[in-house]
Amino acid sequence: MNTIQPNLNGKGLRIGIVQARFTNEVGSAMLDICTAKLQEMGVKAKHITVATVPGALEVPLVLQNMAATGKYDALVAIGAIIRGETYHFELVANESGAAVTRVGLDFNIPIANAILTTENDEQAHARIEEKAADAAIVAVECANLINTLIGAKD
Template sequence: MNTIQPEHNGAGLRIGIVQARFSNEIGSAMLKVCTEKLIALGVNTDDITVATVPGALEVPLILQNMASSQQYDALIAIGAVIRGETYHFELVSNESGAGVTRVGLDFNIPIANAILTTENDEQAHVRIEEKASDAALVAVECANLVNLLLEEQLEVFEEDDDQE
């Protein structure tokens, strides 16, 4: 059995981050934790691009534009959707999550979705540190894994060409 081990070395990786500004106090705190973790993992500050958008519904569009540029090894979505008294919470959290997932699959790029969906501000504040740190770790690990798998596919393709 061939097991691929997780690789958390971010050196040389290019990471794009999209932060929703709605609930900006939470999003800004998450951005700080996430970027600090990326740097601790070896990602160069010059290789981190941050874009902000009004809210969680706008995040997938900017992720899509970043992904289509082919300038990034992984992307991170950051923000918070906090339940209010209307159905709007369900709509925003469901559509945002589906959009983030679709972009990753459509463009074959890892996206760490760290958009919190909580009942209240207190729950969001409790999750800032762990969720933002995890997003950085997921982005680096999955970028390395996808890059490795793409390299292996290229090697197989080149071997097939050599045999012909």
């Protein structure tokens, strides 16, 4: 049996991050935590590319364009969708989540989806640290796993 163990060494990895600015206080805090965790795991700051977009619905398009370059080992989606008084929350949460997943599958690239979907600001703030750090870990671990399975990118 050949078991591939988790590899959290980010050395040599290139990570792209797309942050939705609509809930900028949450997204900016998540971005800071995620990039710090990536660097803690060995990803060099110069190998982290950050793009910001207006909101969660714009995230997948930029992820798709980053993925199309072939320059990244993994991508991260960051932001927050906080329920309001209308159906718009469901629309944005569902469409954004499905599109992020589709980009990863279409381009065979790991995407850590750290777009929070919460009922209120308090829930979003309570999840910032854990979700942002988890996104960095997922990106590095899955990039290494895919690179092991299909061979390292140049």
